Amino acid sequence: MATQAALAIDGGDLPFGGGLLALVRPALNLLQPGGVLAVHSRAPGIADEFFTWCKVEHHELIEAAPQAGFTRLLIRKGSLGAPRGGMEHGLDLPVVQGRLDAATVLNTVPFPPAADPAVGFAPRGARVEPGGPVYPFTLNERDHVAPPDVAQLYDQAVNAQWNAETDIAWDRIRPLPPALQQAVGQIMTFLAENELSALYVPSRFIARIHPAYVEVGMFLSTQLADEARHIDVFLKRARKGGGGLGISHATTSASLHSLLVLEDFTEAAFLLSVLGEGTFLDLLRFIEDHAPDEVTAEIARRARADETRHVHFGMSHVKHALQHDPSLYGRLEAAVRRRSATLAGVGGVPAAVQDALTILAARGTDPVSVRAGHERFRELLAVMHENRVKRLRNAGFSAEQAGTLSDLHTPNFM
Ligand SMILES: [Fe+2]
Ligand SMILES: [Fe+2]
Known part of the structure; x- marks a missing residue:
């Protein structure tokens, strides 16, 4: 059975090092590890570029198929180094009585019962790439x-x-x-x-x-x-x-x-x-x-x-x-x-x-x-x-x- 992509993007003729990644990386950020992204590209030699890049970034290039006038690439998102935490994509803070106050934000993104000093200064709600240093915070509850x-x-x-x-x-x-x-x-x-x-x-x-x-x-x-x-x-x-x-x-x-x-x-x-x-x-x-x-x-x-x-x-x-x-x-x-x-x-x-x-x-x-x-x-x-x-x-x-x-x-x- 053909692999189903959760998301597809059209890269047009953007070169790999000339802007295409600015479309690919944010699209991958929307997926959970294991999710598949389809990329359609008319740039020449794109399959080789993605083959190398996916290896370095710990993603899997599962298909690079020439089609009529473009290449269809399927990339399975890797889990290594993937940011932790849920996505806030699609979040919209409600305006209450004409105000967007701190309490509104707190109701939408509540305090966690405990906090991990290894997330450093990441704002609450951000997805955090692992590997950062442990910060010397002591008030973590x-x-x-x-x-x-x-x-x-x-x-x-x-x-x-x-x-x-x-x-x-x-x-x-x-x-x-x-x-x-x-x-x-x-x-x-x-x-x-x-x-x-x-x-x-x-x-x-x-x-x-x-x-x-x-x-x-x-x-x-x-x-x-x-x-x-x-x-x-x-x-x-x-x-x-x-x-x-x-x-x-x-x-x-x-x-x-x-x-x-x-x-x-x-x-x-x-x-x-x-x-x-x-x-x-x-x-x-x-x-x-x-x-x-x-x-x-x-x-x-x-x-x-x-x-x-x-x-x-x-x-x-x-x-x-x-x-x-x-x-x-x-x-x-x-x-x-x-x-x-x-x-x-x-x-x-x-x-x-x-x-x-x-x-x-x-x-x-x-x-x-x-x-x-x-x-x-x-x-x-x-x-x-x-x-x-x-x-x-x-x-x-x-x-x-x-x-x-x-x-x-x-x-x-x-
Ligand atoms: Fe005072
Ligand atoms: Fe005071």
């Missing part, structure tokens, strides 16, 4: 890395970017009384120092994430852009209006160092984003509520909107990982305890920060207002604790665990 809503969070982040240079009415900042000016400078110094840690900590993990879960790296890259903008905007605010930077405390430094040295992605997301950035939401709200001018309030409000996304991603990551690995509860608890132990001897909130927040809430230095400012600061600590407990309960910790872990969280807030 979906349930430890990629929460299901990460693509939506990436889209939200892209749409929520703002510009620290043009979106802030810098010309509306007026000089403040010296004590208030100094307080603002100190708070901005503290914020910028913590923002630096929020830039560095996630960046340590991006290169470890398998590209099959690239949306996680893409989201984290928006987080890095956010943190860069926060550093920029807080330093600008400290230096606008006759002030300058304040003190960087050893307490803050020790606390942020203990974040930077974390080696586990989920532990880092838990400590930085759920506990640290979560606590910063309340701090930024406090600064917004007590800001001495509308510009400072606006800066705090915008930063808090960004941080809400970072906390959301941290919560999604940790909750998704906990659902698939309940032993993680113990590991996360141990991570909080370890960090607390390394910070033993570190006192309460850094003194200059505590004073600055008190003066900010007092809006000045008269003793009656300062007493009220001090009360507002005590209330802030209570609200931070309450909201940390809520987040921990939401992640699945018991009420008792949540209370203990919140108490153990660094007095540096982040």
